[in-house]
Amino acid sequence: MLAASTVMAQGVHVEGLNFYTGFCVEGHTHAVRSKNRDRPKRNNALWVAEHLAIKLHMIDVVEEYKDVVINPRHGYGQHLNPCLDCKGFMVAKAREWMEANAFDFIITGEVIGQRLKSQLKRTMPVIAAESGAHDRLLRPLCAKLLQPTLPEREGWVDREQLYDWSGRSRKPQIQLAKDLGLEDYAQPAGGCCFLTDPSYSRKLQDLWSFRGERRYELDDIMLLKLGRHLRPRPHFKLIIARDDGENRFMRGFRRKFTHLTPTSHGGPLALLDGEAEDDDLELAARLVARFSQGRDAARVRVAITRTGGSPQELEVIPMPAAEVPKEWYLG
Amino acid sequence: LDEMVIVDARGLLCPMPVIRVQEAIACLPAGSRLQLVATDPGVHADVPAWCRVHGHAIIAVANNDDVADTIRMWIRVGGPCDDAPK
Numbered sequence: 457m458l459a460a461s462t463v464m465a466q467g468v469h470v471e472g473l474n475f476y477t478g479f480c481v482e483g484h485t486h487a488v489r490s491k492n493r494d495r496p497k498r499n500n501a502l503w504v505a506e507h508l509a510i511k512l513h514m515i516d517v518v519e520e521y522k523d524v525v526i527n528p529r530h531g532y533g534q535h536l537n538p539c540l541d542c543k544g545f546m547v548a549k550a551r552e553w554m555e556a557n558a559f560d561f562i563i564t565g566e567v568i569g570q571r572l573k574s575q576l577k578r579t580m581p582v583i584a585a586e587s588g589a590h591d592r593l594l595r596p597l598c599a600k601l602l603q604p605t606l607p608e609r610e611g612w613v614d615r616e617q618l619y620d621w622s623g624r625s626r627k628p629q630i631q632l633a634k635d636l637g638l639e640d641y642a643q644p645a646g647g648c649c650f651l652t653d654p655s656y657s658r659k660l661q662d663l664w665s666f667r668g669e670r671r672y673e674l675d676d677i678m679l680l681k682l683g684r685h686l687r688p689r690p691h692f693k694l695i696i697a698r699d700d701g702e703n704r705f706m707r708g709f710r711r712k713f714t715h716l717t718p719t720s721h722g723g724p725l726a727l728l729d730g731e732a733e734d735d736d737l738e739l740a741a742r743l744v745a746r747f748s749q750g751r752d753a754a755r756v757r758v759a760i761t762r763t764g765g766s767p768q769e770l771e772v773i774p775m776p777a778a779e780v781p782k783e784w785y786l787g
Numbered sequence: 788l789d790e791m792v793i794v795d796a797r798g799l800l801c802p803m804p805v806i807r808v809q810e811a812i813a814c815l816p817a818g819s820r821l822q823l824v825a826t827d828p829g830v831h832a833d834v835p836a837w838c839r840v841h842g843h844a845i846i847a848v849a850n851n852d853d854v855a856d857t858i859r860m861w862i863r864v865g866g867p868c869d870d871a872p873k
Contacts, residue, residue: 476802482829499802499829502836511840516806678800704856708798708826 457504458632459565462596464508466613470563472512473553474501475546477521478677479650500648507638517549518674525651526670530582535657537649539571540579547587554592561592561607567629568598568622577601577622597621597629650681655787659685662786666693666730675709679727682706685786686743692730693786694740696747713763716744720757720771723748738772745774792821797857801829805837808862812843815864820846823860834860841865 460470482499505512524545528538543566550562566575580602584593591606599608600620608615621628650656659680664670666687679695682702687693694716697703703725709715713727714737726744728737737760745756751774761767794811796804804825811821823834835845842865851857 474802476806480802482801499805499833499836502802502805502833502840505840506836509840512837514802514806514809514837516803516810705800 457508457565457638458629458636459563459596460504460508460510461636461638462618462632463563463594463613464510466617468613470508470510471559472501472505472508472510473550474499474512474514475517475521475549476514477542477649478518478674479521479525481648481650513553515549515553517545520549521545522672525672533652535652535654536660537651537657540582542649544583544586547583547589547593551587551589551592554589560612561594561605562589563594563596565597566595568601570624570626594618650677656680659787662687662693666690675712679706679709679729683724683727684747686780686784687786688739688743688784689730689736692728692732692736692740694726694728694743696726696744697724710761711763714761716741716758716760718745718748718750718756719759719769720755721745721748721750721753723750723756738770739775741770741772742775743780745772746777746780748774750774751777791815791819794821794823796823796825796827796830798826800827801833804830805833808834809837812841812862812864817864819864821862821864823858823862825858825860826856828856828858830858830860834862838862838865 460472464470501512501514524538524541525536528541530538530540533539547562547564554560554562566580568575568577568580580595584590587593594605594607594613595602596618598621599605599615599618601622604615607613608618619628660672660677662685663672663676663680682705683695683697685693685695695706697706706725706727709727710725713729714732715728716726717723723744724747726740728740732740741758741760744758745751748756750756753774755771756774757769757771759767759769792811792815794804794807796807799807804823804827808821808823815821823830831848838845844863844865845860846863847861849859851859
């Protein structure tokens with residue numbers, strides 16, 4: 457937002473690009489949960505575009521992004537976050553868009569030293585080179601600390617009106633936002649990608665281990681954001697909704713999974729990912745009963761529907777909390 | 788309301804419904820009508836916001852709570868066809 461504002465202040469026409477990877481954290485993702493229904497349901501990129509009165513193009517990169525997550529050339533950060541590869545990928549996509557739509561250069565809001573891996577002075581040329589953007593990539597917030605880019609050399613933007621920010625402090629950004637009259641702005645600290653989340657990363661790693669290969673589909677990574685994930689046996693796991701909002705959303709996945717729902721008591725929908733024999737189904741039903749309103753009842757009836765099959769009911773003893781090993785919980 | 792194109796984004800979380808609308812509108816001339824069918828309540832905020840920045844108009848919204856929380860939005864395309872990314 458600040459980088460765009462800085463360049464727009466020089467009379468440059470700017471349009472926004474927002475890449476959807478499937479791992480993006482947005483208000484809506486959380487709003488699936490009933491307890492978060494009161495949170496503002498805004499998309500930050502759209503909100504910024506409206507504030508700046510610029511067009512925003514939202515681009516689905518889910519398929520192409522898989523290679524970034526699965527085979528990062530520069531490796532992962534603290535979790536499964538391939539930040540440097542991600543940045544290079546997105547700038548490359550921006551370059552493609554720039555060329556296809558007759559724009560002249562790309563701006564990004566990086567500040568040298570702000571992030572430990574992807575925003576270092578030595579990694580900035582890597583991103584410029586690997587993306588193919590080269591000197592058409594302008595970072596207005598730290599441009600004065602870098603070599604002049606094409607837009608600066610050509611006089612499309614005045615380098616003197618750009619910034620020389622570095623370091624982890626966000627005070628200059630906050631001050632500039634204040635100067636620009638921006639009282640509200642997108643949350644600056646790292647939580648925009650689920651891959652930086654340790655719990656999410658563990659669940660993704662478990663998914664890959666279970667499959668024996670590092671691959672995923674969009675539905676997989678969406679479901680990793682929802683519910684309690686328990687793997688009681690190596691060959692299956694349960695995704696158990698935590699509230700009505702998740703129940704509602706997960707209903708859309710029922711036809712793809714064996715699923716379980718308590719019928720004698722209120723309780724969650726659970727999806728079973730993997731292969732389950734009859735004794736596995738009983739174990740799964742006992743776990744689902746444990747998270748139902750019948751958790752303290754002597755017995756709970758649970759409807760089980762195998763993929764493409766008809767529901768059958770099992771009556772089970774809810775599993776006591778103390779009997780659910782911590783290791784079963786993923787994330 | 789008559790519409791030329793229906794975008795079915797049921798089961799998709801935002802911003803995918805917005806992206807599907809954007810892709811559909813890229814091929815439509817100004818004045819066309821499009822109907823979005825979605826289930827994510829996030830469309831109530833995101834689709835109008837996206838339409839505002841691109842000059843399209845929401846002409847009607849209907850919530851069908853009895854049909855799996857389905858939301859329908861009718862959009863009138865306001866900008867030139869080359870407005871969206873190629």
